[in-house]
Amino acid sequence: DGGITQSPKYLFRKEGQNVTLSCEQNLNHDAMYWYRQDPGQGLRLIYYSQIVNDFQKGDIAEGYSVSREKKESFPLTVTSAQKNPTAFYLCASSIAGQGNTEAFFGQGTRLTVV
């Protein structure tokens, strides 16, 4: 079945550590996105990528980094520079550049700083 897989579902990080969240899709989509979800704030865009080896900062990119070495994969690293990383992280993908196609979402990763 086609879809987006995020792993792990739950992740715990100690303060000062970097951690990487995985996102893989087999939908053959060019565009991939990372969102952060906090209660009462909806989804905020962290980074997005329209094509392999290229990505752009979203609205809240500080303290995060990404790579897009393969079409299927778009991992997100939460660095120690991110001051408040505890949140629910969602990865999505879509057919790029048309402005009218739906995004498909993974099941999310809940990151907790301990």
Added chain:
Amino acid sequence: AQSVTQLDSHVSVSEGTPVLLRCNYSSSYSPSLFWYVQHPNKGLQLLLKYTSAATLVKGINGFEAEFKKSETSFHLTKPSAHMSDAAEYFCVVSDISNFGNEKLTFGTGTRLTIIP
């Protein structure tokens, strides 16, 4: 710049009564609009989308929405609520940014509670 305003953070209705979740948007161009549903600790699922075709859009699970350009609204409705409709609902606008990239902007969400 585009934006989305969901007018109610929380809506409660009795089972079997109509549902209305309100959404207003602003966009510089001709936007595409979506409604997504999220159950607790899950990803988002598309309910329906508007892409400049018919202004009344029908989606899954009996939901529908009407695009009203003059009111810049895209409200979500359902004639009769079911217990399984309890979830968080997001209104989303999709547009092409200044760099030619597609960008999704999410509303802050409306939590729908169904009273037995």
